[in-house]
Amino acid sequence: MKLIVLDRDGVINQDSDNFVKTTEEWIPIPGSLEAIGRLCQAGWTVAVATNQSGLARGLFDASVLSDMHFKMQCLAMDHGGRIDLIVHCPHGPDDGCDCRKPQPGLFRRIADHFKLPDLSGVPVVGDSHRDLHAGMLLGGVPCLVKTGKGQRTLQNPLPPGTQVFDDLSAVADHLLGKTR
Structure with a gap:
């Protein structure tokens, strides 16, 4: 199985320091949904692992989160893709x-869902250190995108072996052996 794990905010959709709280605020990053479509059409399985502390903070409820994910799924399908699994953490930073x-x-849940012992060799795409580190703990290959908080993340040392890309489309190009 060719599996890729994506963070959501800052990788697939625009991030906000004030949180993405509504389906209207969930705005795809240009090219991200097309990248998911290209990966799926090439046989990749796409999973999303996302922290959603806005739930714990009372900024939105589970129904709104479900609506955001439904929108993401529908837009991915419009581009020939699909997201096979979405896992989220509803907790706050101090929980x-x-x-x-x-x-x-979250990465353990993804590995368990796909009946994998770990995520060895699986690209883990994020825009922050926490995305990269969490995936690496199960053997994932860290891929930083410069979208979202990625530029800020570049200001600090990256985990060994981190690959850096302009955006999710560039990650897809790399995995599919294309150049832009």
């Missing part, structure tokens, strides 16, 4: 859970 990135709980 002490094992699923909030940089903890590996």
